[in-house]
Amino acid sequence: MANPAIRVLNDAGSEVLFDSWTDDVLFFVAEQVVDSTNYDANRQVTFSYPQLAGRKIMAYIDAPYGSGSISGNLIPSCRVTYSGTMPVVFVFIDDTTGAYPIAPGLLTIMLSGVSL
Amino acid sequence: MTGAVLNVQNSRGHLTVTRDYVGYGYLSKAAIPATQGIYDIWVSCVGTPRIFFDIPYNVADSSGQGYQQALGKAGVAMAGLRSGGTNAWIVTVIVNPGDSGSLPGLYIRVFGRVDLNWPSGSSRVPNLKIWTDAQKLCFDAGVRMLKLAGDTYETELILTNAVPGLYDPNNNCDAAITLPFSMANKSIAAQTRSTLSYPYNYGSYPPFDGSPEEIYQYHIITYNTLFAASGSQLQIKRCGTSDSFTEVPGGMGVVTTSKPAYSRLAVIDNTKFP
Numbered sequence: 001m002a003n004p005a006i007r008v009l010n011d012a013g014s015e016v017l018f019d020s021w022t023d024d025v026l027f028f029v030a031e032q033v034v035d036s037t038n039y040d041a042n043r044q045v046t047f048s049y050p051q052l053a054g055r056k057i058m059a060y061i062d063a064p065y066g067s068g069s070i071s072g073n074l075i076p077s078c079r080v081t082y083s084g085t086m087p088v089v090f091v092f093i094d095d096t097t098g099a100y101p102i103a104p105g106l107l108t109i110m111l112s113g114v115s116l
Numbered sequence: 117m118t119g120a121v122l123n124v125q126n127s128r129g130h131l132t133v134t135r136d137y138v139g140y141g142y143l144s145k146a147a148i149p150a151t152q153g154i155y156d157i158w159v160s161c162v163g164t165p166r167i168f169f170d171i172p173y174n175v176a177d178s179s180g181q182g183y184q185q186a187l188g189k190a191g192v193a194m195a196g197l198r199s200g201g202t203n204a205w206i207v208t209v210i211v212n213p214g215d216s217g218s219l220p221g222l223y224i225r226v227f228g229r230v231d232l233n234w235p236s237g238s239s240r241v242p243n244l245k246i247w248t249d250a251q252k253l254c255f256d257a258g259v260r261m262l263k264l265a266g267d268t269y270e271t272e273l274i275l276t277n278a279v280p281g282l283y284d285p286n287n288n289c290d291a292a293i294t295l296p297f298s299m300a301n302k303s304i305a306a307q308t309r310s311t312l313s314y315p316y317n318y319g320s321y322p323p324f325d326g327s328p329e330e331i332y333q334y335h336i337i338t339y340n341t342l343f344a345a346s347g348s349q350l351q352i353k354r355c356g357t358s359d360s361f362t363e364v365p366g367g368m369g370v371v372t373t374s375k376p377a378y379s380r381l382a383v384i385d386n387t388k389f390p
């Protein structure tokens with residue numbers, strides 16, 4: 001154990017459950033609902049996270065419907081980009097013309113532990 | 117001790133333990149049905165769960181021709197997450213075994229925020245518990261804390277085409293990336309643009325009854341965006357899960373504008389979360 005680290009073993013000492021020197025983790029930062037009222041005319045919306053500037057983030061948007069066109073709802077997608085060092089999450093609806101209602105999405109922002 | 121700082125980094129300088137943010141802990145796993153279908157799986161978690169799902173590994177795609185090839189592709193995806201009541205969540209999973217007929221032994225794994233799911237900390241002793249300034253549990257050595265299979269933070273799959281051609285299902289409709297490790301026995305957290313029913317017009321004829329509207333004939337294929345893996349390659353692909361035929365006077369509106377689907381991924385090693 002040459003390096004300073006937090007290592008967690010199981011009770012038998014036979015398995016390393018966590019090792020702060022080797023592992024990569026995700027931290028919870030925030031979550032918010034994105035629904036049809038949030039989108040602009042192009043069916044997209046961006047969220048900025050200046051408080052997380054300089055850090056890499058991950059974002060997921062979970063929609064409640066399992067099957068887009070079968071249940072008649074458009075499913076949101078998201079993508080992480082960076083404006084300089086500031087994380088920006090771009091949420092959009094795939095189909096820009098369809099008349100189906102837009103499914104609400106739950107956007108979760110997580111911190112990766114990695115600096116930009 | 118308000119204001120005390122604790123930041124631990126790994127060998128690559130990535131933050132791995134901190135008092136500033138709450139981590140995730142492993143709660144449970146649940147089996148994914150092996151045969152074709154769209155399934156709701158109920159899980160328990162306080163607060164929104166983070167779901168990782170197994171992907172089929174080295175499963176052969178269909179040897180069929182034309183659209184039969186799309187119908188024979190194998191893959192799995194998580195297509196939905198919704199509340200099922202207090203601390204209950206419904207995970208919608210799409211399974212398409214393709215020609216293999218069955219994809220046995222796949223699971224979803226459920227992770228939840230440690231501050232919400234272990235509000236007083238785990239009961240394991242001796243133990244290391246770390247709390248934020250706001251007295252939220254953020255790290256607990258008695259819980260299997262979420263850890264990824266290496267640094268895959270920048271992993272993203274981009275699927276550009278909405279639907280493949282009817283008789284050319286492999287043309288520009290699939291994408292893949294190579295990860296720095298084997299994808300055997302791995303699970304991913306990822307979102308997809310899910311089900312899409314697409315009508316292919318294959319002909320038309322004049323109406324028999326003197327009606328002014330031409331009758332258009334369509335072959336409708338329902339596609340799902342699913343994941344599979346081969347070696348160290350992670351694949352995203354349009355799999356046809358059903359097809360039907362219909363005839364419509366005057367024709368159908370067809371979605372012609374579509375944006376690329378971006379799927380950002382986190383990968384875990386299943387052996388760390390039994």
